[in-house]
Structure formats: C-alpha cells, structure tokens
Amino acid sequence: MAIKYGRPIELREVSRREGAAVPHALDLTVRPRRNRKAEWARRMVRENVLTTDDLIWPLFLIDGDNKREQVASMPGVERLSVDQAVREAERAMKLTIPCLALFPYTEPSLRDEEGSEATNPNNLVCQAVRAIKKEFPEIGILCDVALDPFTSHGHDGLISDGRILNDETVAVLVRQALVQAEAGCDIIAPSDMMDGRVAAIREGLDRTGLLDVQIMAYAAKYASAFYGPFRDAIGSAKTLTGDKRTYQMDSANTDEALREVELDITEGADMVMVKPGMPYLDVVRRVKDTFAMPTFAYQVSGEYAMIAAAANNGWLDGERAMMESLLAFKRAGADGVLSYFAPKAAERLRSQG
Numbered sequence: 001m002a003i004k005y006g007r008p009i010e011l012r013e014v015s016r017r018e019g020a021a022v023p024h025a026l027d028l029t030v031r032p033r034r035n036r037k038a039e040w041a042r043r044m045v046r047e048n049v050l051t052t053d054d055l056i057w058p059l060f061l062i063d064g065d066n067k068r069e070q071v072a073s074m075p076g077v078e079r080l081s082v083d084q085a086v087r088e089a090e091r092a093m094k095l096t097i098p099c100l101a102l103f104p105y106t107e108p109s110l111r112d113e114e115g116s117e118a119t120n121p122n123n124l125v126c127q128a129v130r131a132i133k134k135e136f137p138e139i140g141i142l143c144d145v146a147l148d149p150f151t152s153h154g155h156d157g158l159i160s161d162g163r164i165l166n167d168e169t170v171a172v173l174v175r176q177a178l179v180q181a182e183a184g185c186d187i188i189a190p191s192d193m194m195d196g197r198v199a200a201i202r203e204g205l206d207r208t209g210l211l212d213v214q215i216m217a218y219a220a221k222y223a224s225a226f227y228g229p230f231r232d233a234i235g236s237a238k239t240l241t242g243d244k245r246t247y248q249m250d251s252a253n254t255d256e257a258l259r260e261v262e263l264d265i266t267e268g269a270d271m272v273m274v275k276p277g278m279p280y281l282d283v284v285r286r287v288k289d290t291f292a293m294p295t296f297a298y299q300v301s302g303e304y305a306m307i308a309a310a311a312n313n314g315w316l317d318g319e320r321a322m323m324e325s326l327l328a329f330k331r332a333g334a335d336g337v338l339s340y341f342a343p344k345a346a347e348r349l350r351s352q353g
C-alpha cells in the first residue's frame with residue numbers, strides 16, 4: 001500500500017456517499033480541521049513550542065550613570081548605562097531568560113582607525129560584564145567580537161587602502177575576545193566574518209586557560225539592509241563608509257552558508273548562528289539539518305523595527321506578530337533566537353503559564 005505523508009493513498013478513493021447522515025456533507029474521509037477544533041486539541045498536536053529558554057536578549061550599553069536613552073529607530077529599545085544593564089539582568093533572571101548579549105555605544109572620541117578601544121580591558125562591555133557577573137553570576141553573557149562599534153570608519157576590521165585586512169584583523173579580534181573572557185564573558189561570539197578567526201580565538205582562549213569559554217560563531221552572516229537600526233543604536237550609521245560585502249555574505253547564497261558553517265565548526269565553534277533571521281529561515285533549516293549543531297538565529301534590528309513600527313501604527317497586532325515571528329525560528333530548526341523582543345516575549349510566555 002502506498003503511503004504518502006503518513007496515510008495510505010488508497011483511502012482517498014473510499015467513497016462514503018451512500019448513507020451519509022448529513023445530506024449536504026462533502027464526501028471527505030479526512031478533515032484536517034478536526035485537530036484544530038478547540039484550544040486543547042490544538043495544544044495536543046502542536047509540533048513546536050517557544051519557551052523562555054530559547055531567548056537571548058541583546059542589550060545596548062552607554063557610558064554614564066543611571067542613564068537610559070531611547071534608540072529612535074527601535075521603539076521600546078534603550079541604550080543603558082552599566083547600572084541599568086545590571087537591573088535588566090535582574091529582570092532577565094526573573095523572566096528565566098538564560099543569556100544576555102552586550103553591545104556598546106562607544107563615545108565618538110574613543111573611536112579610531114584601529115578600533116583600539118575594543119581591546120581595552122576596561123571598556124564599556126568589560127565593565128558591564130564584571131558588574132552583571134558580580135550581581136548575577138548565574139546568567140549567561142555573550143559578547144560580540146568585531147571592531148565596528150570601535151572604529152571611526154564603522155567597519156568590522158582594520159583597513160588599508162580601502163581593503164579590509166583579514167589576518168591583521170584576526171590578531172586584534174583574539175585580543176578583544178581575551179579581554180572579554182577575562183572580564184567574565186561566558187560566550188564569545190565573533191561577528192566579523194574574517195576567515196580563520198574562530199580557530200585563532202579558540203587557540204587564544206585555550207592558551208590562556210579559558211577552556212570553558214564557549215564560542216558562538218556568527219557563521220553565516222549576510223550583508224543585509226536589516227542592520228540599519230542597529231547601526232543607529234551603536235552610533236556607526238553615520239560613520240560607516242561603503243558597505244561590508246567583501247566580508248559579509250551575499251544574500252543570494254545558501255551553499256556558501258554551509259561551507260562557512262562547516263569551517264567554523266571545524267575551527268572549534270560550539271554553536272553556530274545565522275543572521276539576519278526571518279529572511280534567512282531557509283538557511284537556518286539547511287544548517288540545522290546538515291550539521292545537527294546548536295543553531296541560533298539573530299532576529300536583527302530591522303526585523304524588530306518593522307514589527308514594532310507597524311504595531312505602533314496600529315497596522316498589525318504587535319504582540320501576536322512578535323510571538324509568531326519567534327516561533328518561526330523554532331519551526332525552522334533553531335535552538336534559540338537573539339531578539340530585542342526577548343523580555344516582552346518572556347513576559348508573555350510567563351503570563352500564559
């Protein structure tokens with residue numbers, strides 16, 4: 001008997017026309033709507049579930065004390081001074097969000113061609129890591145490794161004659177990763193897309209005895225228009241010269257994503273990430289199916305802004321669109337999502353019990 005999608009195909013030919021109890025009923029043996037007839041029934045057959053364990057919450061940091069600054073292009077998202085970031089860490093703990101990701105707004109006076117502030121052991125990110133870990137050692141902290149928040153030109157790497165220098169940049173990224181790990185960061189997340197950086201960082205961490213620090217590689221990171229509001233948040237929107245297409249991936253490609261992910265796994269990545277999220281769910285699915293690795297997606301600032309802006313205009317139900325968008329990552333095979341919606345989504349999940 002031929003089986004398609006779990007049902008014998010022959011069943012489709014069975015006619016029950018004779019003796020039908022309901023005169024106008026269609027001759028249907030199979031009615032998929034039966035399994036959707038009530039909330040309890042829908043819950044029974046639900047294939048994917050979003051929980052607070054799936055969320056990583058990115059926070060933006062600024063210098064100062066007791067300071068919170070709205071990010072104009074990300075309604076509901078603020079830049080936080082370190083003391084305020086500690087308060088949000090407490091909120092994350094209460095909401096059972098397992099991990100925070102930290103991104104600095106670097107004062108323009110501290111930005112230079114080489115991004116030197118990135119390797120300052122007392123930079124804003126390192127200060128925040130220490131402060132959060134002191135109060136809440138049980139929460140995970142992920143730190144981005146790349147030079148863009150620190151360079152005067154807004155690129156993720158060192159530049160010479162308009163070219164991004166791969167190997168020279170990798171050497172700086174290793175130092176950046178080490179100051180973050182030494183401050184207490186749990187997960188190093190290289191987002192720069194230089195070749196060979198995962199191996200170099202792993203080697204640097206191991207040589208320093210930081211054997212348990214994990215690496216989540218931004219393995220397939222695309223050159224995307226959806227990063228716009230993030231650049232506003234970290235203050236690199238105005239300074240960025242040119243684009244990032246010589247290091248971030250071409251949005252037309254997916255085979256290339258598999259090669260990038262494979263390399264990062266070989267080089268020692270513990271977890272891999274696809275970024276952006278929603279426009280690249282096909283890549284998430286392929287990566288998960290191919291490598292069976294802990295796989296994360298980044299629902300980036302532009303994705304957040306689209307939903308938040310439409311909701312603020314009353315054009316869609318923002319809460320429902322948020323939850324639907326997050327569940328889509330689970331459906332695509334992701335083990336977790338970095339999302340600016342994390343606290344709001346966690347509040348909703350917890351209120352639903």
Ligand SMILES: NCC(=O)CCC(=O)O
Nearest residue numbers: 191226227230300301302
């Ligand atoms: N390296 C981190 C990012 O580039 C975040 C992008 C975004 O949220 O748009």
Ligand SMILES: [Mg+2]
Nearest residue numbers: 193194195260
């Ligand atoms: Mg790579």
